[in-house]
Amino acid sequence: MSSHFTVVYDACVLYPAPLRDLLMHLALSDLYRARWSDTIHDEWTRNVLASRPDLTAEQLNRTRQLMNSHVRDSLVTGFEYLIPSIQLPDADDRHVVAAAIHSGASLIVTFNLKDFPPEALKPYNLVAQHPDDFxxxxxxxxxxxxxxxxxxxxxxxxxxxxxxxxxxxxxxxxxxxxxxxxxxxxxxxx
Known part of the structure; x- marks a missing residue:
């Protein structure tokens, strides 16, 4: 079964390994299409490296490559032109919305719901949802x-x-x- 329902994973849900691994297994189920960008990858890997000195950039790069190669069409590119037109409380999160718009996503899976208020996402037919609710x-x-x-x-x-x-x-x-x-x-x- 393959679904056209598309979600973008925010970096914060990819940061904790147990949740990231579960979300990858769910993405492989073809119940929905999971998407992310290199910018999202950069954010979660940078934060993991900052808090986990026992891990190396090479290890996380391997994880990143495995994610990209195993989840079909997961990597969103070419969305950067949308970033300047997006208004969010934190301008640093605009890339997530831009990736979602460009990939035709309906949902952003994130812990940071306050950073993606409904009124800011509504013009793009997007909703932010906590991973537990998702x-x-x-x-x-x-x-x-x-x-x-x-x-x-x-x-x-x-x-x-x-x-x-x-x-x-x-x-x-x-x-x-x-x-x-x-x-x-x-x-x-x-």
Missing amino acids: IVDLLDLFPAGVLEAVAHHRRSLKNPPKTADEYLDTLQAQGLTQSVAVMRQWTVAM
Whole structure:
């Protein structure tokens, strides 16, 4: 199944590895189309490197390349001309909206909802949504597809491996409280 519904991931949802990995597994499910830009990549990798001295730029560059190569048509380019015309509370976030407009996205997945107020996004037919709300909506629309992606993600964890409950505890720590509450009913499928 392939969907035309397109979302752009803001850098803040790609920063924490557990959430980034889950969002990548969900993107590979073809329930929707996930998009990002090199500017978004630059932002999350710069912030990870600043807070994680144990990681190298080469390691994060490899992650970035894997993301780009595994998620079909994920990298948005050629949107920069839109940036000057976009008005947001923080001008540094305009590139996210520009990438969303250029890629035909309907949604920006972000923790920073205040940076993407509805009145600023409405002219572009865009909405910003917290990742927890996004995943809960996916669970409501495509429960089997989401649970399959979640199960695949959990089983891919080897260092260390996690039980379904440990995995859900990790997602809870990422702020996915609603999603975890729904998924706890389905731990046998994970």
